[in-house]
Amino acid sequence: MTERRPPLDTTPFTLNLDPARLDAPLSWPDIFGDGRPVELEVGSGKGLFLANAGQARPEHNFLGIEISRKYANKAAERIAKLKLANVKMYSGDARLFLARAVPSASLRAVHVYFPDPWWKARHKKRRVFCEPLVADVERCLEPGGELWVATDVEEYYGxxxxxxxxxxxxxxxxxxxxxxxxxxxxxxxxxxxKYRIEGRPIYRALYRLQRGPA
Ligand SMILES: C[S@@+](CC[C@H](N)C(=O)[O-])C[C@H]1O[C@@H](n2cnc3c(N)ncnc32)[C@H](O)[C@@H]1O
Known part of the structure; x- marks a missing residue:
């Protein structure tokens, strides 16, 4: 007889927020229980970046934001299996989260990898990378903070x-x-x-936020 595995408890690796609370800036030390620098990933998919970065940089905290609850749960399970105390998943719209919940100058890095291209003209407004997002990333990064980007879509890269x-x-x-x-x-x-194995070109960029005018 095969033994049933107990279900994985993803609670410690999940940020559960009442949407009403999105209107007040969060406290990272309250969320992670310490004052380590915070890196945020927009659109985490199944969470491979968070799993690798969380293990490689235990001195940083990571929050993944994923709009699809199914993928957010998969990512949280991956993190729970690895018992990464410095990584959490939040299921919701990263554009709203950045605009409404993230304190100014509070992030060490923002990562946006392979955002959905939404090819059709009438769907382009769904793209996560848009002017308000860039303005919010600028507001939320601390001076010297970094914005990391990768995409396989040359037009979106431009x-x-x-x-x-x-x-x-x-x-x-x-x-x-x-x-x-x-x-x-x-x-x-x-x-x-997937794209490297297929041999597709990948376009990458890294930006560092300079100190603003005093
Ligand atoms: C093409 S997938 C890339 C996933 C992952 N970054 C990777 O490279 O494997 C894009 C992901 O972004 C998520 N996404 C799209 N719009 C989003 C939004 N506004 N906020 C958070 N996640 C979003 C999608 O659900 C999807 O999982």
Missing amino acids: VIRELVADHPRFEEQSFPAVTAPEHDHDYLTNFER
Whole structure:
């Protein structure tokens, strides 16, 4: 007879917020229980980035935001299996979360990897990378904080670069060299894995936020 595994308790790895509470800025030390720097990922999918980064940088906290509850749950399960106390998942719209809940100058980094391209003209307004998002990332990053981006869509990459260029405090940095994977999970994200295996070009950018005018 096969033994039934007890269900994984994802509660400690999930940020459950009453949507009404989104209107007040959150306290990261209250959420993570310590004052470590916080990195936020927009659109975490199945959570490979959070799993890898959470293990590689235990001195930082990570919050993943994923609009699909199904994927947010999958990511939370992955984090729970690894018992990563410095990583949490939130299921909701990252655009609203950044605009309404994240305190100014409180993030060390924001990561946006392979955002949905929404090809049809009438759907483009659903793109997560838009002018208000860039303005909120600028407000939420601490001076010296970083914005990391990757996409396989050249046209969207151009749009992203133009949006960021309108905010002169973002100074482009060279993106670290991409190395050959050492194992099957040694990729930035699940989509990065898929596209690298398919041999598709990937467009990457890294920006550092300069100090604002005094
Ligand atoms: C193409 S997938 C990429 C997932 C992951 N970043 C990766 O590279 O494997 C884009 C993800 O962004 C999520 N997403 C789309 N709009 C979002 C939003 N407004 N807020 C949070 N997540 C969003 C989607 O549900 C989807 O999981």
